[in-house]
Amino acid sequence: MKNISCDTLIIGAGSAGLEAYKAANEKGANCILIESGPLGTTSQRSGDIPAAILMAAAKRVRASSNLDAFGLRLIGEREYDTSEVMNALRAVRARGTTEILSVIYKIPESERIIGRARFVDPYCVEIIDQDLNITFKTAVIATGSTPDIPYEIAKLGDILTTNDIFELDTIPKSLAVFGSGAEALQLGQALSYLGSDVTIFSRSNLWHLTDESVIQVAADEFASKVNIAFNSVITAIERENDSYGLYYIDDSNYENYLKVDKVLAVNTRVARTQGLNLRDIGVRLDKRGFIDIDNTTMQSSVNHIFAAGNITDANISTVQSKAQGRFAGMNAATYPLINVMKERVNLKILDADPSLAIVGMSLESMRDRARRGQSFIVAESHTSSGMYRIQRKVNGIVRLYVDEASHEILGSEMCASGAAHLAQFLSLCIEKKMTCEELASYPFYNPTYEQVLSDVAGNASRTLSRKKVI
Amino acid sequence: MKNISCDTLIIGAGSAGLEAYKAANEKGANCILIESGPLGTTSQRSGDIPAAILMAAAKRVRASSNLDAFGLRLIGEREYDTSEVMNALRAVRARGTTEILSVIYKIPESERIIGRARFVDPYCVEIIDQDLNITFKTAVIATGSTPDIPYEIAKLGDILTTNDIFELDTIPKSLAVFGSGAEALQLGQALSYLGSDVTIFSRSNLWHLTDESVIQVAADEFASKVNIAFNSVITAIERENDSYGLYYIDDSNYENYLKVDKVLAVNTRVARTQGLNLRDIGVRLDKRGFIDIDNTTMQSSVNHIFAAGNITDANISTVQSKAQGRFAGMNAATYPLINVMKERVNLKILDADPSLAIVGMSLESMRDRARRGQSFIVAESHTSSGMYRIQRKVNGIVRLYVDEASHEILGSEMCASGAAHLAQFLSLCIEKKMTCEELASYPFYNPTYEQVLSDVAGNASRTLSRKKVI
Numbered sequence: 001m002k003n004i005s006c007d008t009l010i011i012g013a014g015s016a017g018l019e020a021y022k023a024a025n026e027k028g029a030n031c032i033l034i035e036s037g038p039l040g041t042t043s044q045r046s047g048d049i050p051a052a053i054l055m056a057a058a059k060r061v062r063a064s065s066n067l068d069a070f071g072l073r074l075i076g077e078r079e080y081d082t083s084e085v086m087n088a089l090r091a092v093r094a095r096g097t098t099e100i101l102s103v104i105y106k107i108p109e110s111e112r113i114i115g116r117a118r119f120v121d122p123y124c125v126e127i128i129d130q131d132l133n134i135t136f137k138t139a140v141i142a143t144g145s146t147p148d149i150p151y152e153i154a155k156l157g158d159i160l161t162t163n164d165i166f167e168l169d170t171i172p173k174s175l176a177v178f179g180s181g182a183e184a185l186q187l188g189q190a191l192s193y194l195g196s197d198v199t200i201f202s203r204s205n206l207w208h209l210t211d212e213s214v215i216q217v218a219a220d221e222f223a224s225k226v227n228i229a230f231n232s233v234i235t236a237i238e239r240e241n242d243s244y245g246l247y248y249i250d251d252s253n254y255e256n257y258l259k260v261d262k263v264l265a266v267n268t269r270v271a272r273t274q275g276l277n278l279r280d281i282g283v284r285l286d287k288r289g290f291i292d293i294d295n296t297t298m299q300s301s302v303n304h305i306f307a308a309g310n311i312t313d314a315n316i317s318t319v320q321s322k323a324q325g326r327f328a329g330m331n332a333a334t335y336p337l338i339n340v341m342k343e344r345v346n347l348k349i350l351d352a353d354p355s356l357a358i359v360g361m362s363l364e365s366m367r368d369r370a371r372r373g374q375s376f377i378v379a380e381s382h383t384s385s386g387m388y389r390i391q392r393k394v395n396g397i398v399r400l401y402v403d404e405a406s407h408e409i410l411g412s413e414m415c416a417s418g419a420a421h422l423a424q425f426l427s428l429c430i431e432k433k434m435t436c437e438e439l440a441s442y443p444f445y446n447p448t449y450e451q452v453l454s455d456v457a458g459n460a461s462r463t464l465s466r467k468k469v470i
Numbered sequence: 471m472k473n474i475s476c477d478t479l480i481i482g483a484g485s486a487g488l489e490a491y492k493a494a495n496e497k498g499a500n501c502i503l504i505e506s507g508p509l510g511t512t513s514q515r516s517g518d519i520p521a522a523i524l525m526a527a528a529k530r531v532r533a534s535s536n537l538d539a540f541g542l543r544l545i546g547e548r549e550y551d552t553s554e555v556m557n558a559l560r561a562v563r564a565r566g567t568t569e570i571l572s573v574i575y576k577i578p579e580s581e582r583i584i585g586r587a588r589f590v591d592p593y594c595v596e597i598i599d600q601d602l603n604i605t606f607k608t609a610v611i612a613t614g615s616t617p618d619i620p621y622e623i624a625k626l627g628d629i630l631t632t633n634d635i636f637e638l639d640t641i642p643k644s645l646a647v648f649g650s651g652a653e654a655l656q657l658g659q660a661l662s663y664l665g666s667d668v669t670i671f672s673r674s675n676l677w678h679l680t681d682e683s684v685i686q687v688a689a690d691e692f693a694s695k696v697n698i699a700f701n702s703v704i705t706a707i708e709r710e711n712d713s714y715g716l717y718y719i720d721d722s723n724y725e726n727y728l729k730v731d732k733v734l735a736v737n738t739r740v741a742r743t744q745g746l747n748l749r750d751i752g753v754r755l756d757k758r759g760f761i762d763i764d765n766t767t768m769q770s771s772v773n774h775i776f777a778a779g780n781i782t783d784a785n786i787s788t789v790q791s792k793a794q795g796r797f798a799g800m801n802a803a804t805y806p807l808i809n810v811m812k813e814r815v816n817l818k819i820l821d822a823d824p825s826l827a828i829v830g831m832s833l834e835s836m837r838d839r840a841r842r843g844q845s846f847i848v849a850e851s852h853t854s855s856g857m858y859r860i861q862r863k864v865n866g867i868v869r870l871y872v873d874e875a876s877h878e879i880l881g882s883e884m885c886a887s888g889a890a891h892l893a894q895f896l897s898l899c900i901e902k903k904m905t906c907e908e909l910a911s912y913p914f915y916n917p918t919y920e921q922v923l924s925d926v927a928g929n930a931s932r933t934l935s936r937k938k939v940i
Contacts (some may be wrong), residue, residue, distance in 0.1 A: 043916070052860045052917050057540040063533035070527040071558025073551040081543040088541030092859060318916045344913045351917075389562060390522050421891040424920045428895065428912070432902050442898070443814045446513070446788045447522050447821075450894045 016309025486779025493799030
């Protein structure tokens with residue numbers, strides 16, 4: 001048995017792990033990085049990046065819809081051959097993964113071990129199938145998450161997850177998608193635009209939205225563009241030669257049958273903690289295997305073992321994963337000296353048609369906060385003027401949550417074209433503790449999508465000043 | 471002769487004038503508004519709004535270009551019938567102008583006079599062709615600007631300006647555009663995308679850009695998408711039945727001939743000061759007739775006479791016009807009590823393909839400032855990763871100007887897809903006096919266009935830290 005040692009051991013070479021490695025290294029720690037393929041980070045390989053690439057192609061096809069409103073009439077038929085879309089997607093994706101790999105390959109071989117780690121004790125891991133033990137002072141676990149398929153569905157065989165969908169040669173002729181999250185909505189819509197006959201089986205509380213008014217608009221908007229079966233109960237799925245037969249009871253209690261070529265299951269993800277032996281060394285996990293951490297220090301229940309990225313929560317974004325990774329690496333390197341991470345504004349964006357976004361506090365967290373005595377008001381604007389009218393994208397909604405005492409903007413949920421830009425701008429407003437009055441008088445360029453923020457902030461100001469009068 | 475009087479007289483019912491009326495009214499001034507059609511504000515009728523509507527249609531047509539990169543292949547020919555585009559444009563525009571008119575028509579008839587004003591003395595105007603004199607304590611002049619056509623061109627007849635182009639029934643088969651400003655680039659490109667055979671005669675210092683690197687990228691990008699003849703000298707224009715023949719010497723000294731159906735001249739705009747008799751009452755004008763004002767108070771050289779909007783400068787945006795109008799109206803109402811307007815961050819956006827933007831200080835103003843001893847550094851990023859790669863929009867450039875001493879971000883010029891969003895975000899960064907280090911570590915969502923701001927700010931930080939070491 002070979003024994004090596006290091007200051008900080010990093011397990012996982014994804015978005016979080018690589019950031020942890022870089023940060024620990026910068027702080028002077030002698031590091032070892034353990035990776036166990038497939039390389040290239042989940043984000044780049046099967047996560048938000050390939051999904052965004054697919055959506056970009058889908059939106060190109062879709063861009064030629066609603067032409068009448070612009071006075072444009074297409075002469076003749078329009079049909080797209082989409083047989084090369086998946087290849088084009090992988091070509092773009094390859095540039096991103098290559099960049100990640102070039103970062104990994106710059107790490108000296110002595111500091112980079114390929115294999116699967118298993119904790120022997122809180123200061124030692126063994127590399128499975130290799131005669132190697134590694135002792136360390138501190139560790140960062142960043143092994144991420146992976147799609148989970150319920151047993152009943154999995155046993156049918158050939159069920160697609162986000163691990164497989166981007167590897168397909170062609171776009172399936174018909175597809176059932178199970179899930180209400182980003183992947184289900186984004187991939188379902190993109191493949192539908194690209195010509196697949198898609199049905200999404202979704203709960204009606206879409207994505208992470210908690211604001212009923214936004215959910216209503218989003219549900220209507222998605223349902224007008226792609227088949228969505230909200231709140232259906234699937235009673236049976238059968239394999240029928242090369243296809244699948246689905247029996248389900250829909251929202252109105254009707255029984256339905258659907259035949260599809262492929263099934264994409266993106267309901268849930270599970271933590272990649274199996275085999276790490278974490279419980280035995282005292283690292284606390286939740287029911288689904290995710291590591292409980294202190295979100296300000298990235299420490300697990302075992303103080304010198306840190307965790308970062310999707311291993312702590314499958315729903316955090318790549319940006320958050322990287323921030324956690326950077327912080328975990330830094331703290332692991334300086335341990336027992338621990339820094340507390342500055343809380344950044346929550347920012348979640350779903351890039352679809354239309355896009356969804358949550359910035360700062362969701363309506364649900366505002367309500368929780370109100371129960372502790374901190375009142376707030378809600379302002380609402382519809383995207384009916386300025387650039388929205390010009391682009392004929394007038395079905396969106398932006399809801400703003402403002403503290404009643406300080407008039408500070410605390411959060412927003414929205415469903416609107418260009419939501420990514422509105423959300424990014426609002427995140428800075430929240431970070432800078434702007435009041436709704438300040439935002440209402442902010443000189444937005446005309447015409448832009450961002451002007452709707454000044455509308456909704458103006459509505460908030462008026463609501464607050466009316467309250468004052470009474 | 472009828473004589474009436476008021477506290478504050480407002481001349482012009484455009485973007486600036488209406489804001490001035492509202493602000494003065496709110497401050498309790500007894501106001502009269504003089505308007506002399508066509509109603510609806512220049513911005514809504516022949517300015518940035520109809521231009522943006524035309525560009526929206528043009529981008530729809532253009533969206534189906536560069537399909538190969540997405541793995542999309544169009545089956546069969548694609549051709550658009552664009553005969554209804556101008557009608558669709560006017561239908562959308564009508565909603566905006568109707569909103570403006572509904573504001574105007576809410577003004578009591580006793581406070582709204584239709585006619586052309588002429589100053590009799592600094593406290594009295596007469597309404598031409600009416601038996602009416604109005605005396606006032608203070609006045610706001612907001613009569614805007616109008617396109618100017620050089621005599622040599624005008625005498626050919628039927629030359630288009632922005633006053634006419636949006637009234638056309640159909641898109642001209644071929645078009646020569648004279649100008650380097652927003653209108654020339656935006657309308658020329660839009661009409662070209664919509665099927666017109668367009669040639670833009672432009673100087674190579676495009677629009678308001680002053681940064682040579684950005685100008686270079688922009689010139690290449692525009693030249694790859696629409697015919698632009700940079701720095702050509704037009705030697706003769708002749709009317710040939712229903713068309714025009716142009717002889718010109720191009721950049722490489724070759725003589726050329728071009729036959730076009732229509733000529734759009736958008737080189738210059740002149741102030742609508744003719745007939746107001748301003749010089750006689752002591753209001754100072756510049757050579758082209760624009761009113762010299764103190765930009766912080768909106769006062770002309772005659773203290774109780776204010777001016778706002780395009781009558782002070784044809785290049786200011788609608789947002790600036792409105793802000794000036796609001797302030798002029800307020801100051802006119804409270805005169806001799808005068809407030810100084812808070813300086814807002816300069817923000818200029820040209821919505822084209824790609825878009826151009828200037829935020830905060832231009833490179834030229836940074837250089838002027840440096841001559842007074844305040845050093846700065848320039849950072850540059852190309853739009854090569856993230857959402858830009860995904861959307862295959864990798865030809866853009868963002869240049870950032872940062873104060874060397876404080877590391878504060880002071881300005882930027884750019885040519886990039888989504889520049890409107892980058893510029894709007896940067897304007898808030900500048901307003902909040904963010905340093906390049908703060909912007910570099912700002913957690914942008916992934917993937918978004920806005921991430922390029924963190925790249926360019928990171929480059930600025932590295933340049934500054936290298937400087938420190940030396």
